[in-house]
Amino acid sequence: MATVEEFQDMQVDGMVVARTPLQLAVARLRHDYVALCSLLFIALLVVFAFAGSLFESWTNHPVNKSNSSGVDDYTLLPVGPLGGCSNGLASVGEPNCFVLGASNSLGYDMLVQLSYGARTSLTIGVVATILTVAAALLLGVVAGYVGGWTDTTIARLMDIVAAFPFLLFAVAASVAFGPSLWFVILIIAFFSWFYPGRIFRGEVLALRDREFVTAARMLGASNTRIVLRHLLPQLIGPVTVYASLSIAGAIAAEAALSYLGFGLPLEIPSWGRMISDAVPGGLYINAPFLMVFPGTLLILTVLAFNLLGDGLRDALDPRGGTQN
Amino acid sequence: MIRFLIRRILGGAFVVLVVTLAVFVLFGPVLTWKSNISPARLYAGKNPSPQQIESVKALLGLDQPYYVQYAYSLRRLVLGPTQEERDRVCPGSTAAECDQLLGRFGSSFAKQRSVDSLIWSRFPVTLSLAIVSALIWLLISIPIGVLSAIRPRSLLDRSSTVFVLVGQSLPVYYFGLLAIYFLAYKYELFPLSGYQNFALSNPWPWLYHLLLPSTVLALQFAAIYVRITRSQMLDTLNEDYVRTARAKGASESRVVVRHALRNASLPIVTMFGLDLGLLLGGAILIEVTFGLQGLGALAVEAAKRLDVPTTAGIVLFSAILIVVANIVVDVVCATLDPRIRLE
Numbered sequence: 157m158a159t160v161e162e163f164q165d166m167q168v169d170g171m172v173v174a175r176t177p178l179q180l181a182v183a184r185l186r187h188d189y190v191a192l193c194s195l196l197f198i199a200l201l202v203v204f205a206f207a208g209s210l211f212e213s214w215t216n217h218p219v220n221k222s223n224s225s226g227v228d229d230y231t232l233l234p235v236g237p238l239g240g241c242s243n244g245l246a247s248v249g250e251p252n253c254f255v256l257g258a259s260n261s262l263g264y265d266m267l268v269q270l271s272y273g274a275r276t277s278l279t280i281g282v283v284a285t286i287l288t289v290a291a292a293l294l295l296g297v298v299a300g301y302v303g304g305w306t307d308t309t310i311a312r313l314m315d316i317v318a319a320f321p322f323l324l325f326a327v328a329a330s331v332a333f334g335p336s337l338w339f340v341i342l343i344i345a346f347f348s349w350f351y352p353g354r355i356f357r358g359e360v361l362a363l364r365d366r367e368f369v370t371a372a373r374m375l376g377a378s379n380t381r382i383v384l385r386h387l388l389p390q391l392i393g394p395v396t397v398y399a400s401l402s403i404a405g406a407i408a409a410e411a412a413l414s415y416l417g418f419g420l421p422l423e424i425p426s427w428g429r430m431i432s433d434a435v436p437g438g439l440y441i442n443a444p445f446l447m448v449f450p451g452t453l454l455i456l457t458v459l460a461f462n463l464l465g466d467g468l469r470d471a472l473d474p475r476g477g478t479q480n
Numbered sequence: 481m482i483r484f485l486i487r488r489i490l491g492g493a494f495v496v497l498v499v500t501l502a503v504f505v506l507f508g509p510v511l512t513w514k515s516n517i518s519p520a521r522l523y524a525g526k527n528p529s530p531q532q533i534e535s536v537k538a539l540l541g542l543d544q545p546y547y548v549q550y551a552y553s554l555r556r557l558v559l560g561p562t563q564e565e566r567d568r569v570c571p572g573s574t575a576a577e578c579d580q581l582l583g584r585f586g587s588s589f590a591k592q593r594s595v596d597s598l599i600w601s602r603f604p605v606t607l608s609l610a611i612v613s614a615l616i617w618l619l620i621s622i623p624i625g626v627l628s629a630i631r632p633r634s635l636l637d638r639s640s641t642v643f644v645l646v647g648q649s650l651p652v653y654y655f656g657l658l659a660i661y662f663l664a665y666k667y668e669l670f671p672l673s674g675y676q677n678f679a680l681s682n683p684w685p686w687l688y689h690l691l692l693p694s695t696v697l698a699l700q701f702a703a704i705y706v707r708i709t710r711s712q713m714l715d716t717l718n719e720d721y722v723r724t725a726r727a728k729g730a731s732e733s734r735v736v737v738r739h740a741l742r743n744a745s746l747p748i749v750t751m752f753g754l755d756l757g758l759l760l761g762g763a764i765l766i767e768v769t770f771g772l773q774g775l776g777a778l779a780v781e782a783a784k785r786l787d788v789p790t791t792a793g794i795v796l797f798s799a800i801l802i803v804v805a806n807i808v809v810d811v812v813c814a815t816l817d818p819r820i821r822l823e
Binding site: 328408435454462 | 495498499503506511646649650654657658672761762764765769776779780783784792794798802803
């Protein structure tokens with residue numbers, strides 16, 4: 157939406173200044189407060205994730221280590237919420253308060269676990285997205301540009317992958333492959349490339365017969381050059397949008413898999429597992445904060461990446477897309 | 481139409497074949513190579529002697545090369561177990577007794593039952609969940625979608641946009657736990673967990689136990705359906721035939737329902753069929769969270785116990801359901817819109 161402010165921004169001292177598409181997009185994004193808030197939240201989350209080891213040394217509660225003062229000896233419930241300084245066995249110079257006033261059911265410090273969980277989520281989100289987008293670009297562009305049999309085969313492949321229940325397959329495959337970080341990343345990428353792949357294919361299909369491609373070909377450009385220099389730059393917009401949406405999807409998928417107890421090895425903290433740790437024996441009924449902290453962080457993170465993706469779509473392609 | 485149908489069925493059969501191969505590779509070579517677990521050892525129980533393992537291998541046909549094993553399991557899936565296999569696995573019992581132990585999907589490691597009978601015993605739960613939640617999400621999303629398309633940028637439209645965004649980002653299990661905490665535990669409106677069988681004389685206990693899980697599941701789907709209904713309706717409301725209908729004096733409700741919604745419904749029907757097929761294969765997260773003993777919960781249980789045939793059986797079963805749903809959707813769409821067949 158070319159707003160009045162945008163138009164006014166363009167006029168400096170009564171002269172019309174040319175803007176690159178990037179400058180225009182940034183200008184639009186600057187007026188999109190929802191996207192800006194999402195971006196701010198993501199930035200804070202990154203800081204929070206990096207602060208993990210700081211929290212460890214600060215609270216003296218190493219990650220994945222049970223702290224005896226974290227669990228009440230009589231009720232076997234975690235101490236807290238929000239007041240859980242135990243007056244127990246702390247030696248001098250060792251802070252014994254749990255910063256969020258809470259440990260989890262195993263006596264792990266909530267704050268440290270949450271911070272390391274953020275690290276896990278962001279790592280998986282970003283790495284899985286890089287793989288997803290790379291695969292989607294490769295197959296989508298090839299399918300759209302080459303056409304014919306290649307296109308049919310790749311399109312069928314996308315349909316097949318799209319038809320499969322991700323969680324059921326991921327659970328089954330994690331039995332066969334055993335728990336590991338790379339397994340989670342690869343299985344998420346394997347089941348998510350088809351969606352952006354279809355979009356990129358559609359974009360290339362629409363661009364393939366445009367005049368500038370024909371012109372480049374007439375000037376003797378090779379197929380490689382046409383794809384790399386003329387088509388790929390046109391895809392930067394969709395790639396950015398779907399990367400953001402794909403990070404949200406990957407984080408949600410990892411949390412769901414961890415919630416079920418598959419995928420990541422036990423020594424890697426995960427928000428999904430923190431939620432599921434609160435379930436056995438109805439623990440969360442007595443101590444709801446056990447699931448509220450990781451659950452809320454998870455929702456906000458997924459929401460932030462989704463909203464950022466929507467904001468980017470509006471900024472990069474203001475004419476359409478918001479409806480869908 | 482017949483040619484269209486045959487092509488779709490052949491395509492579906494090919495997809496199922498690919499899945500059987502993938503599942504076989506996963507639970508045969510990959511399992512043995514990555515985790516150093518052989519199915520025979522799992523079946524033989526705790527600390528088996530090498531002789532026991534060998535005899536189990538012979539019993540299950542695992543002493544054959546992989547391609548022979550695959551051919552056998554494929555044949556069993558299509559035609560059912562052979563007489564020779566029956567004699568091997570359950571010697572001296574009648575065919576009916578043996579069917580309890582050995583089915584098309586093999587027999588479970590953890591329980592002395594065929595995977596087929598396990599699947600069919602759990603299927604009613606998953607089916608009930610899918611039907612009730614499908615009803616709820618259609619009843620919620622289509623009116624909201626239509627209304628917000630009729631009045632874009634109204635208060636309803638804006639709140640439905642927020643609902644869509646939040647609904648899509650909400651982890652369904654966390655939402656489920658919150659619902660259990662507030663609605664079932666604090667205010668005691670619903671049971672905490674469990675399932676009651678459907679009885680025609682009094683369906684209330686059945687519905688009462690399903691209402692909370694179905695609603696939680698439905699809200700997630702409703703978010704997507706609101707979005708699709710709204711965008712489809714916005715497109716069709718701008719069509720020429722809608723203006724024509726208005727011009728010839730049709731009432732507004734008739735224009736919206738008969739002319740616009742009908743034409744906008746094709747993508748919704750498509751998506752609904754595919755989602756239903758997906759759900760019938762087990763709503764894992766909801767079933768686990770609400771303690772419903774459906775297919776998804778069975779898959780998780782089996783995977784945790786390394787009950788390989790049961791896990792593989794459920795994956796195959798759900799893949800077949802999805803493929804069938806795809807074919808049904810294609811046929812329905814081709815009936816509704818004859819232009820599709822030509823493509």
